[in-house]
Amino acid sequence: MKTAVIGAGVMGSGIAQVLAQSGHEVHCTDVAEDALERARTSVTRGRYGFDRGVERGKLTRAAADAALARLHFTLDLEAAVSATDLVIECIPERLDLKIRVFRQLDRLAPPDAILASNSSGFPLAGLAAATDRPSRVLVWHWASPPVVMKFAEIVVREETDPDAIRFVRKTALGCGKNPIVVKDHPMAWGYVANRIYFAMLNEASRVVSDGVASEEEVNQLMTDCYGWPVGPFAMVKGARKGFGD
Ligand SMILES: NC(=O)c1ccc[n+]([C@@H]2O[C@H](COP(=O)([O-])OP(=O)(O)OC[C@H]3O[C@@H](n4cnc5c(N)ncnc54)[C@H](O)[C@@H]3O)[C@@H](O)[C@H]2O)c1
Missing domain, CATH: 3.40.50.720 (NAD(P)-binding Rossmann-like Domain)
Structure with missing residues (x-):
């Protein structure tokens, strides 16, 4: 081909x-x-x-x-x-x-x-x-x-x-x-993976800006609770280095 x-x-x-x-x-x-x-x-x-x-x-x-x-x-x-x-x-x-x-x-x-x-x-x-x-x-x-x-x-x-x-x-x-x-959803950006990823990231950022917890604490809680390989803020760093988007 x-x-x-x-x-x-x-x-x-x-x-x-x-x-x-x-x-x-x-x-x-x-x-x-x-x-x-x-x-x-x-x-x-x-x-x-x-x-x-x-x-x-x-x-x-x-x-x-x-x-x-x-x-x-x-x-x-x-x-x-x-x-x-x-x-x-x-x-x-x-x-x-x-x-x-x-x-x-x-x-x-x-x-x-x-x-x-x-x-x-x-x-x-x-x-x-x-x-x-x-x-x-x-x-x-x-x-x-x-x-x-x-x-x-x-x-x-x-x-x-x-x-x-x-x-x-x-x-x-x-x-x-x-x-x-x-x-396809003609009105939504992000298909599945990025819609869910950015929704999660927005809420994680709000938790930090509301003063509820630090980025490190959010990362730890999410890995301990849901078995995620890394927390949301570690995921962002990974994406910048070339993992995910
Ligand atoms: N970087 C990621 O992690 C990632 C992951 C998944 C999807 N994407 C998507 O993939 C696409 C590309 O992202 P990227 O990170 O590779 O961008 P990039 O900036 O590294 O590369 C884009 C390339 O396109 C070239 N270009 C610009 N206009 C062009 C044209 N008219 N014809 C041919 N080449 C042209 C640029 O010169 C550049 O080399 C984007 O839509 C991005 O959202 C990126």
Whole structure:
């Protein structure tokens, strides 16, 4: 399968790496040449890159080299998306930018290609409406770092083509992820994971600003009471370092 990843930042580079490692041809594109350079370095020599993967025994040198050979970095969007089966958009979380890119992708990618967004929460309805193929547009939300996290939140609408859903679910499974298909809510940001995460974080922050308990006390109480691996404020630090979103 030929795939394209649009935006070679933190998420795009990791997603491109996972797809290549899972046997897919990947064309990763960006508007900034230095972003492509950073992505290439991260995928080869970064903390979760191929070299470290080989050192840790996660994959063989031959498998890493084969994956790297399937991974192409380019500034040329049109070439990147030509003849693709699946495009994953990973540009910054700004609706105006995403809508502009979805319009471009709709024009440049093959008519039956699936266009997926890794948005953290923008309703699918708005992204799908920017194209003339709304049934082939969906959200495939990954967590950071993509190489490590099994999270795959796939957001769909009534109108989404069941074949597109099956295809993306199967691709996620093939990438070693644990796909869960959920419904779009046209008025709510955050799908499932981020709606619940931010609701929890808002209340935890209110508890602290009301002077009821300190961040450390909240963390301790929540881990002791609910068996969470870390408390809400430790989770935020983890997200900034590259876990979750
Ligand atoms: N960082 C996380 O933990 C995380 C987790 C899940 C989802 N997300 C979502 O993933 C998306 C990307 O986040 P990120 O952290 O990788 O951002 P990032 O800033 O690291 O990377 C975005 C990249 O997109 C490029 N870009 C901007 N406009 C472009 C265009 N028109 N065409 C091609 N490339 C373009 C930028 O040059 C940059 O390299 C966002 O929607 C974000 O909300 C982020």
